Amino acid sequence: MPAGVFKETYLADMALLRYPIHKAALIAGLAIALLFPVLAGSYGIDQAVALLVFFIGAMGLNIVTGLAGQISLAQGALMGIGAYTVAHLALHGVNVLVAIPLGAIMTAAVGFVLGLPSFRLKGYYLAMASIAVQAILEYMFKTWIDPHQGISIPYNTKIITGIYLGKGLALYYLVLGATLAAALFAANIGRSGIGRAMKAVRDNDVSASVVGINVTRTKALAFALGSLYAGLAGGLYALANPSIGWGAFTLDTSIEYLAMVLVGGPGRLVWGSLLGALTIHTGWSLLAGAFAANAAIKYMVLGGLIAIFVVLEPDGLIGILRRAKEYFRLWPFRY
Amino acid sequence: MVKESIVMGVLYSVLALGFNLVYRVSKSINLAHPEIALVAAYAALVASMQGLGFFLAALIASFIGFGIGILLERGVARPLLGRPPVALIAATLGVFYLLRGVAIEATGSYWSGGSLGDFGTVYRIGAVVFTGSDIAALAVALVALGLVIGIHRFTRLGVAMRAVAENPYGAAGYGLPVRRLTALSWGFAGLLGALGGLAFGLKAGVSPGIDSYVLKALAASLLAGLDSIAGIVVGGFVLSFTEQFGDYFLHNYLPGFGEVAAFIVMLVVLLLKPYGFFGTERIERL
Numbered sequence: 001m002p003a004g005v006f007k008e009t010y011l012a013d014m015a016l017l018r019y020p021i022h023k024a025a026l027i028a029g030l031a032i033a034l035l036f037p038v039l040a041g042s043y044g045i046d047q048a049v050a051l052l053v054f055f056i057g058a059m060g061l062n063i064v065t066g067l068a069g070q071i072s073l074a075q076g077a078l079m080g081i082g083a084y085t086v087a088h089l090a091l092h093g094v095n096v097l098v099a100i101p102l103g104a105i106m107t108a109a110v111g112f113v114l115g116l117p118s119f120r121l122k123g124y125y126l127a128m129a130s131i132a133v134q135a136i137l138e139y140m141f142k143t144w145i146d147p148h149q150g151i152s153i154p155y156n157t158k159i160i161t162g163i164y165l166g167k168g169l170a171l172y173y174l175v176l177g178a179t180l181a182a183a184l185f186a187a188n189i190g191r192s193g194i195g196r197a198m199k200a201v202r203d204n205d206v207s208a209s210v211v212g213i214n215v216t217r218t219k220a221l222a223f224a225l226g227s228l229y230a231g232l233a234g235g236l237y238a239l240a241n242p243s244i245g246w247g248a249f250t251l252d253t254s255i256e257y258l259a260m261v262l263v264g265g266p267g268r269l270v271w272g273s274l275l276g277a278l279t280i281h282t283g284w285s286l287l288a289g290a291f292a293a294n295a296a297i298k299y300m301v302l303g304g305l306i307a308i309f310v311v312l313e314p315d316g317l318i319g320i321l322r323r324a325k326e327y328f329r330l331w332p333f334r335y
Numbered sequence: 336m337v338k339e340s341i342v343m344g345v346l347y348s349v350l351a352l353g354f355n356l357v358y359r360v361s362k363s364i365n366l367a368h369p370e371i372a373l374v375a376a377y378a379a380l381v382a383s384m385q386g387l388g389f390f391l392a393a394l395i396a397s398f399i400g401f402g403i404g405i406l407l408e409r410g411v412a413r414p415l416l417g418r419p420p421v422a423l424i425a426a427t428l429g430v431f432y433l434l435r436g437v438a439i440e441a442t443g444s445y446w447s448g449g450s451l452g453d454f455g456t457v458y459r460i461g462a463v464v465f466t467g468s469d470i471a472a473l474a475v476a477l478v479a480l481g482l483v484i485g486i487h488r489f490t491r492l493g494v495a496m497r498a499v500a501e502n503p504y505g506a507a508g509y510g511l512p513v514r515r516l517t518a519l520s521w522g523f524a525g526l527l528g529a530l531g532g533l534a535f536g537l538k539a540g541v542s543p544g545i546d547s548y549v550l551k552a553l554a555a556s557l558l559a560g561l562d563s564i565a566g567i568v569v570g571g572f573v574l575s576f577t578e579q580f581g582d583y584f585l586h587n588y589l590p591g592f593g594e595v596a597a598f599i600v601m602l603v604v605l606l607l608k609p610y611g612f613f614g615t616e617r618i619e620r621l
Contacts, residue, residue: 069419069421070421071421071424071425073428117602117605117606124363124364124420124421124424125605125609127364127421127424128364128553128557128601128605129601129602129605131550131553131598131601132554132598132599132601132602132605133598133602135595135598136595136598136599136602139591139594139595139598142591143589143590143591255428255432258425258428259429262425295436295439296436296437296439296440297436297440298436299432299433299435299436299439300432300433300436300437300440301436302429302432303428303429303430303431303432303433303434303435303436304429304432304433305429306425306426306428306429306432307411307426307427307429307430307433308429310415310422310425310426310429311410311411311414311415311426312414314418314422
């Protein structure tokens with residue numbers, strides 16, 4: 001906390017919007033998000049939808065990595081579970097608005113099971129377990145669930161009261177609404193008892209268990225919540241694309257998610273994830289468009305960013321922004 | 336199949352030992368290891384394509400592997416001292432991507448892969464048939480394995496490195512150059528990665544998929560226990576036999592089972608015996 005700023009009541013200290021910058025950022029962000037489709041063309045809307053989908057997934061991974069301190073490299077495959085659940089339900093004629101929550105719950109169940117090994121494993125062991133899980137799930141996608149690299153989702157399951165939800169404004173506002181709900185939920189996790197338990201486990205799990213936190217349950221819950229978000233992201237991905245293939249849910253996607261969290265700001269669920277998704281996803285789209293960049297450059301930029309941020313700036317972009325803000329808040333005085 | 340298991344077992348051991356050496360000194364996993372093997376194998380490929388001869392190519396690959404290992408220690412592992420082990424995993428994951436990008440960019444038209452030379456002769460030992468490239472791969476891998484295990488076990492340098500891995504503060508108290516020895520361990524790990532990648536290239540040709548085999552070798556590492564050295568051979572063989580025989584018996588029901596066998600082994604080991612066969616259990620205190 002900066003010098004000279006005091007919270008006098010517990011309520012003020014625990015409020016959802018604690019600092020003026022929160023209010024300003026929220027108002028500006030909401031205005032941009034709501035007015036964006038008016039200003040941008042259909043390409044811009046598609047990009048924005050993709051950004052929001054990745055933002056949701058990154059928030060999920062941020063709960064696991066940033067709050068609970070467990071590194072997970074299975075977020076891409078979990079997103080795939082959500083997407084495939086929605087696709088298969090849609091093939092049986094279930095409307096997507098019903099299928100997406102079901103897909104998210106399904107993914108959360110899988111994530112909970114994946115989180116169970118954490119009662120024995122910690123740190124790098126869990127990271128390796130998640131790599132193994134990612135590989136095994138990828139294998140299952142390739143062999144059983146989607147052997148032909150592409151499941152198309154029936155057009156009529158995306159229609160509700162005559163409006164087609166898979167494209168344009170309807171899609172954008174639906175995804176935006178889901179994102180806002182997810183963001184509010186994430187912000188509330190961060191400032192509730194569950195979130196504080198996760199932070200305690202992240203900082204030192206042995207002392208967390210000494211003060212009476214059920215470490216296993218907290219970790220499994222973090223995984224379940226992270227997977228819920230991944231499943232929601234996957235479901236929305238299936239809504240936004242006419243067909244889905246396992247190529248979108250590989251280890252590369254998982255690493256991209258991890259990059260979003262680490263670059264944006266681990267532990268800063270909403271704004272950190274948003275900055276990360278903006279930098280990694282949209283930044284990359286712009287870069288690829290501007291310089292006709294290829295896969296090699298993508299690997300180099302992404303890998304370099306991850307390594308540099310982990311070594312030099314563990315707080316991520318949001319840490320840099322906060323320092324800049326603190327510098328200018330009382331400028332030209334230092335405190 | 337038996338031959339394949341034996342050759343793969345030795346190769347997995349070499350690659351997995353690289354993970355273990357790093358774990359011993361830095362207490363975390365070096366996820367950039369697969370790409371060290373890939374970069375070194377491609378360096379050898381490019382060198383031999385330029386007509387430098389196999390031994391010169393192998394030398395270049397070893398130097399590159401050793402150099403990347405040292406640079407990783409200096410640039411990534413040392414600044415992260417005292418941070419949680421997860422930080423090193425994330426950072427080396429970044430280097431994984433970085434090296435892959437560099438490899439694609441630098442090799443250019445060679446990226447599609449190629450063969451490291453022709454070793455056409457076929458050798459028979461009993462009922463087991465080895466091709467020339469198998470023998471060459473085995474030779475490189477055994478030399479690498481013998482060199483590093485031998486140094487660790489029989490030389491004063493090896494004793495010093497073991498001491499640093501065991502207890503850096505105590506080792507520093509006895510006047511050992513802890514930083515240099517840590518860097519050297521990373522260098523040896525890089526060297527093992529390079530020679531393992533090279534052996535892989537000799538056996539099956541250099542291709543962009545080499546790094547996925549190195550990732551599978553992580554399962555061998557876990558089987559043996561992350562801080563064991565000679566035990567790694569057992570881990571490598573168990574992994575390769577599981578893979579080959581599992582694929583043989585199950586491929587009718589689970590096509591391509593060999594691809595995921597390593598990861599299933601990894602998950603099972605992590606759940607049942609996280610410290611492996613020969614690893615020491617960690618006891619945590621506050």
